[in-house]
Amino acid sequence: MSTYAQGGLMLITDTLRLDAALLRAQLTGALVLPGDEGWDIARQAWNLAVDQRPTAVAMPETVEDVVAVVNFAREHGLRVAAQGTGHNAGALAGLEDTILVKTSEMRGIAIDAEARRARVQAGALWADVAVPAGAQGLAALAGSSHDVGVVGYSLGGGLSWLARKHGLATNSITAIELVTADGRLVRADAENEPDLFWALRGGGGNFGVVTELELELHPITEVYAGMLVWPWERSAEVLEVWRTWAATAPDEITTSARLLQVPPLPDIPEPVRGRQIVVIDGAYLGGEAGGSEVLRALRELGPEIDTFEMIPPAALLAMHMDPPEPVPGRGGHMMLRELTSEAIDAFVAAGGPGSGSSLLMLELRQLGGAVGRSGEGHGALDRLYGDFALFGVGLVVEPGAAEAIGRTLDAVLSAMAPWDAGSAYLNFAEEPIDTSVAYSGEAYERLQAIKARYDAGDVFRANHPIAPAASAS
Template sequence: MSATTSSLAELATRVSGRVVTAADADWDAVRSGYNLAADLEPAAIVLAVDTDDVVAAVAHARDHGLHVAGQATGHNAAAHAGVSDTLVVDVRELRSIAIDVDTGRARVGAGVRWRDVVPQLSDLGLAALHGSSPDVGIAGYSLGGGMGWLARKHGLQANSVVAFDVVTADARLHRVDAHHQPDLFWALRGGNGNFGVVTAIEFTVYPVKELYAGGLFFPLERAEEVLTTWTSIAPDLPEELMTWTTVYQFPDVPEVPEPLRGGAFTVFHAAFLGSEEEGAALVAPVRELGAALDTFAMVAPVALADMAMDPPDPLPYRSTTALLDDLPADGIGRVLEVVGEGAGSPLPLVQIRHLGGALSRTEPGAGARATMPGQFCLFALGVVPDYESAVEVASYLQRLDVAVEPWRIGQYPNFVEHPADASTFFDAATWERLRSAKAQHDPAGLFRGNHRIEPATGDRVARAAEAV
């Protein structure tokens, strides 16, 4: 059977939430995600209010020839290759939160964003492995990896996950962990939404009462000396220290603090799991350059949520990203030819994160996204409210890609916001194992994550199974 208006009307009688289609007045608002440039038109959207709604939606899609895509906050929606034949199951209302201080674990519904739980954790002297934006949903962030401020010490968030509640292709709710369907548990931690719709996630949190963190703000024209100094000390920095350097061009709007409003800066950010004395010594080579603004202090973990100053509201944008095995002086020069002083760059954010430490090690029991290869991760974006700006931004993003090409060794899928060949995100053995898991748990390809994994067939399944 195919999806029809009558079949969707029948589904609407089986769920407690809503089934939203293009005929509804709020269709555009409901289907809109964080990136307003992603104009996706699914067959329909189910606004689930509980797990029973998710089960019903998955069963309906399976029985009516539709694919399924899970969604909570709409981040990275532009990575979908197409959703016209897809029922989007929106879990934004699954917002339960439970924190167990004794076990050091948090359990949240799939609609919970980091901003909903990080303050509670911080008040309890705990920290999670969240990233730069508190507005990002925990489930989607974790399914793709999750690289945040404590990643060099504790690794990717995906590998701090201890259990998922997930509705699979049999239209049943399963608890999946290291002891229950361990192959599916492995695949979910890095396989994005290709194996089911996650309704809840349980993960380890870490005892952190305070840490040394902040930023050193320099005028844009000092970008070369800041980047050169930072990259020279990066190889010797301890795992307890995570550092990012970002070229910002702040808009002239009231939401931006007065010292930064309308200005262009090179900002060195760091978060250190240790004392103020130790932290100050580690960042001293950059501080000695003489920043215009210094915000470093001992802070509670909640301060990390907004430290990167990511825009809180949805906006239309285009982006690029790359994992780099090095960023030598020549690389810095090439980057600044595109985004430095006098380059005329329209890109408000060009960020480079230091990798290594726990990000470079595969720990026992890790998921499919076990490590982040390389020494640095680049991410850049430009706002595209109209056609002319989109053309200009695309040109600068392409030039930035060319600038770092000699050192490019891959991409981090959570930052790849366009349809891509997902096999390029993994080594060959991991990719074959993911396809084997897909063949076992979703052989018909019901679920389509924002980076699609197709099921293996024939002898490929056997070879991948033997490799486990």
């Protein structure tokens, strides 16, 4: 439409600039255009390696702001991409002719302890919810990182440390408020707009700008959680024991096993700083005695560090040692059908000692349990298809790093191809992929039909797009 790039700077027509000035006058929040002061900060994503060049960046502070921006975009033939933090900005393809709606100014939350519900505005981070919920004896199905956005994570699935017991976070959503393509504020729940409610839970940012989520909380005051660490020369031996252990582990425990090449940065805990290690971390829903019994086979491997102890669930946000602040990253993932001894050997050979891996982290998340079970009332992503999720990431901190990371990711993913489940977990997909493989065939068709019903003009540009069904558009 009206935007074009020149010398790397996105320019917009005078008419659009004038109309945008009128929009700006209506908004409580900011509207930033290319060339405006603060443009480079406004367009920045959490993933610092991603160069976002939208037509404009809106930072709504109210629901009315969101409505005004969506109406403006539709009337000007522009698209809208909602973004909470930009953790998954790598998957968003170009942002030409698109208003990026950053929700970071809408971070309010409210907890109803009696009903065990949290109401969460669009820009809330997991720390905003998990900490006050914990203070009231409740736990949310938060991910491993304190600053991942609740909305993006939850709409895309949501694998928490309680996942094998309580399922994907998306299926703990009880209501969603959003602004749809026609500029309406809609509440979607089991009774109102049930198709839309179903589609949003797994279908992500394809149907509107979510302004608020309501989530179920769980009455959990403590978990037995921590990490076990060995030198990475022991990777194959440790992972072999972990994979056989995982096959019979109870749903009460959810773990991850990682090969880590930890950078020598000052904010990383001293015992692991600058080291190559193999780490198993996770959480057990139950007491210390039960947890110790469950972990016995892993502890028999004689970890050099063992931090498992009873902790409040909000402390899980720090357990995985995720980056405390935005970083430039490049990642890749694969859903695995199963892990055999041969799979462990292939994994370690491609990404472990002696491989020349350029990855900071190469992870296997334990799935199964409630993550792998369909359930009544679930949304479009009713479960994940695969027993383990592989995720690898490297830091793009010097010239050539992105290519080197890409080479290691290619080597790992091709080595693991025999165990590829042929599915995807879109929250872990950091590059554009064929989104249809993430859902059952029936669910994907239904998603396309619902997309055509609510957004036939494809106003909403999600990180992982669902094309509207052709017949209905």
